[in-house]
Amino acid sequence: TSMEQVQQSEQKLSFYFKRNPLAYIEFNPSMEVIDWNDTATRIYGFRKEEVLGRHVFDLIIPRSFHVKMMDLYNGLINQTGGNHAVCENINSNGEALICEWHNTAITNEYGEVTGIASLVQDITQRRKAENDLIKSEQRFKDIAQISSDWFWETDNQLRYKYTSQPYYEIVGTTKQKVLGRHFRDLLKYAPEVEIDQWRKLEYRLDAREEIRDFEYMLQRPSGSTLWLRSSATPYYSEEGEFLGYRGIGTDI
Secondary structure (H helix, E strand, O other): HHHHHHHHHHHHHHHHHHHHOOEEEEOOOEEEEEEEEEHHHHHHHHHHHHHHHHHHHHHOOOOOHHHHHHHHHHHOOOOOOEEEEEEEOOOOOOOOOEEEEEEEEEEOOOOOOEEEEEEEEHHHHHHHHHHHHHHHHHHHHHHHHHHOOOOEEEEOOOOOEEOHHHHHHHHOHHHHHHHHOOOHHHHOOHHHHHHHHHHHHHHHHHHOEEEEEEEEEEEOOOOOOEEEEEEEEEEOOOOOEEEEEEEEEEEO
């Protein structure tokens, strides 16, 4: 019957919201909590019976974000925005969290907003990892700029996508002439007697071998010659896909 179908549908929705890997939080128009799933409890530490009927500002939104949350709330009520936000929250112990919110207004048959439903993900660790990566990359760039050696990186087609500044100064070239070029393009700067050695290197790179202390001669655009040494290792994605080589070079 239609009633049984409605009940089954409600049961499926109830199961989905309870087992959802994201926190499901539902508010009435006064921003009081009227639903709260198990994931919300795991993220924030409050049990459902502790939060029902309480204003969200009294639970998980720090005072510094009250204005921003009110702007989101007004956008949802007026159906002009507020569907997505990343902001600081707090858990039951007062610890700061970074959470990503996806919100939608719940409306009745007349189009009137009767509540707000939100799916929330705790991205604290992801944001920390991103910030740590940014700091690590900055440290690398700082060291690379003051080092007499140079660092380089290729993509999976062995085209240069990064070379630190000392390389350009030592070789006498520019980023425009290096980045995006295949390592094979450097052969035009190699003396004829070095070509066989470069061919052997190419075979090793194609085999994804680690390169140790490869010594080679290059001619500067000015015509003078250089002896350089380079070492490199292949790097891969988490799925094992080859992404390119990373290496270090030295003027010897």
